[in-house]
Amino acid sequence: MDLTTYSKFAILGLVNNSLYVIILSLAMDLTSKNTPKSLILLLNILPALILKSLAPIIIHNRVSHVKRVVCLIIINSLAMWLIAFKKVYLGIILASLMSGLGELTFLQIASSKFGENGINGWSVGTGFAGICGSLFVLIITSFFRFSITTCLLGSSLIPLGFFLYWTLPQNEYHQMDNIDLTQNSMATEENFEDDHIDKLGLVKELLYPFMLPLMLVYFAEYLINQGITPVLLFPLKDHSIIFRKYRDQYVLYGTVYQLGVLISRSSGNYMRIKNVWFLSILQVINLFMLLIEALYFPIESVYFIIFCSFYEGLLGGSSYVNVFLNVNEIYRNSSSHKREFCMGVVTISDSFGILFAALTGLVLEPNLCKHQVANGRNYCKSS
Numbered sequence: 506m507d508l509t510t511y512s513k514f515a516i517l518g519l520v521n522n523s524l525y526v527i528i529l530s531l532a533m534d535l536t537s538k539n540t541p542k543s544l545i546l547l548l549n550i551l552p553a554l555i556l557k558s559l560a561p562i563i564i565h566n567r568v569s570h571v572k573r574v575v576c577l578i579i580i581n582s583l584a585m586w587l588i589a590f591k592k593v594y595l596g597i598i599l600a601s602l603m604s605g606l607g608e609l610t611f612l613q614i615a616s617s618k619f620g621e622n623g624i625n626g627w628s629v630g631t632g633f634a635g636i637c638g639s640l641f642v643l644i645i646t647s648f649f650r651f652s653i654t655t656c657l658l659g660s661s662l663i664p665l666g667f668f669l670y671w672t673l674p675q676n677e678y679h680q681m682d683n684i685d686l687t688q689n690s691m692a693t694e695e696n697f698e699d700d701h702i703d704k705l706g707l708v709k710e711l712l713y714p715f716m717l718p719l720m721l722v723y724f725a726e727y728l729i730n731q732g733i734t735p736v737l738l739f740p741l742k743d744h745s746i747i748f749r750k751y752r753d754q755y756v757l758y759g760t761v762y763q764l765g766v767l768i769s770r771s772s773g774n775y776m777r778i779k780n781v782w783f784l785s786i787l788q789v790i791n792l793f794m795l796l797i798e799a800l801y802f803p804i805e806s807v808y809f810i811i812f813c814s815f816y817e818g819l820l821g822g823s824s825y826v827n828v829f830l831n832v833n834e835i836y837r838n839s840s841s842h843k844r845e846f847c848m849g850v851v852t853i854s855d856s857f858g859i860l861f862a863a864l865t866g867l868v869l870e871p872n873l874c875k876h877q878v879a880n881g882r883n884y885c886k887s888s
Contacts, residue, residue: 510619511626513669514611518630519637520666521607524581524600525549526638527660528588530759532731533752534646534653535593538886543866546731548597550863553605554856560609560849566842573610574670577603581664589657605856607667609849614673616833616848617841624833625773628826632770635763635818643760647753702843708850715828716854718785722824723858724865725788726762726817732866733795734758734814736873738884739807751887754807758814765818766825773826781831784824791817799873802882825855 528535528549532542556564564573581603587596615623645656708716737758738751748754778784795813798804832851836844874885 510674511622513673514615514619514623514626515630515633516666516669517607517611518627518632519634520630520663520669521577521604521611522631522634523638523641523663524585524660525604526635526759526763527642527656528597528600529730530639530642530756531646531653531656533735533755535588535597539871541732541867541870542735543731543863543870545597546727546859546866547863548594549601549604550856550859552598552601553608554853554860556602556605557609557849557853557856560606564606564609570610570614570670573606574667577607577610578664578667582661585657585661589654589661603664605852608852612829612848612852613845616829616844620837621773621830621833624829625826628770628773628822628829629767631825632763632767632822635766636760639756639760639763643756647747647749647756702846704846704850707843707847711832711847711851715781715832715851718781719824719828719851720854720858720861721785722781722788722821723855724862725785725792726821727859727862728865728869729792729795729814729817730759730762731863732869733792733799733873734810735870736799736877736885737795737810738887739805740884748807751884758810761811762814762818765815765820766822767818769819769822770826772823773830777830778823778827779831781824781827784820784827788817788820788824791820800876 529546532545535545536542580599584596584599584603587593587599589596611627612624615627641660642656645651645659646653735755738754741748741751747757791813795810798810828851829848832847833844836847839847877883877885
């Protein structure tokens with residue numbers, strides 16, 4: 506294994522997903538008490554979904570990877586400054602667009618030029634982004650008690666890590682910044698081939714075995730994270746080191762969840778799961794179990810929620826890495842353009858799952874909170 510290439514894709518994945526995680530971890534701080542936290546999730550995913558849906562038409566094979574990476578560096582940093590200085594919604598929308606562009610771009614590069622080595626590295630990096638982003642928020646805001654503004658401004662430096670793109674092995678990867686079809690016969694052949702890919706047929710091939718289960722597992726886990734765990738709050742104990750405010754419980758849930766994601770996304774080199782539907786079904790069971798907890802609290806323990814959050818992360822991360830590795834394996838002998846298209850299409854499915862979770866959470870969380878308050882449990886109304 507080329508550890509250098511692997512590690513570089515891991516760092517790029519870490520950089521790309523960190524801001525997304527930081528924004529979600531601060532959902533309670535970026536909204537008012539009466540605003541559903543799923544609104545932050547919706548703003549954090551819908552722009553990315555729109556971009557990835559339009560990418561095969563407006564971006565693929567038209568905008569060079571170099572230009573995309575430059576946009577990732579500049580606009581991501583700008584987005585965090587906007588959020589820090591109260592232009593919250595605009596900043597989240599810009600960060601979402603860049604998150605989608607980054608995932609699309611680097612998965613395509615990894616699949617078409619570096620194979621499983623690049624995909625595994627990217628998956629591990631995105632897993633690390635979850636735990637690092639959550640820990641960053643937890644340590645800065647819950648332990649050191651720095652302001653949310655300081656946390657956001659500090660995170661604006663993270664996109665500088667995209668400069669690592671220019672250190673990728675050039676003997677393995679090269680994309681021209683300006684494709685002159687009249688001067689380069691290779692570019693002409695590739696463009697012709699790209700135009701004649703049966704894109705609808707490929708989507709049909711990918712839909713049931715990969716796209717639908719990935720969509721379902723992401724729907725379940727993000728509905729848990731943004732629609733249910735914000736109301737799974739327990740009484741604060743005096744002199745607690747970790748839980749000084751109710752929002753600290755929510756931040757810890759997210760951190761433990763991301764730890765599970767990291768572990769499972771790192772498993773691609775050691776364990777392969779062909780039937781990812783199995784993981785989706787387990788995640789749905791986890792969803793209903795936590796929904797019952799939010800309604801009736803049969804298990805009055807914050808540690809039970811912490812365990813379920815960790816388990817949730819294991820299922821979600823495993824589904825992600827196995828879907829992309831399986832797709833790469835199936836289309837291993839296809840052209841680079843065909844593999845890039847397949848990767849781009851599959852990335853849309855997790856975004857759709859998150860979108861549906863956000864829309865559902867807008868209704869679910871307020872009603873769960875209302876139910877709890879009516880039964881004398883008003884922690885969800887506390888800061």
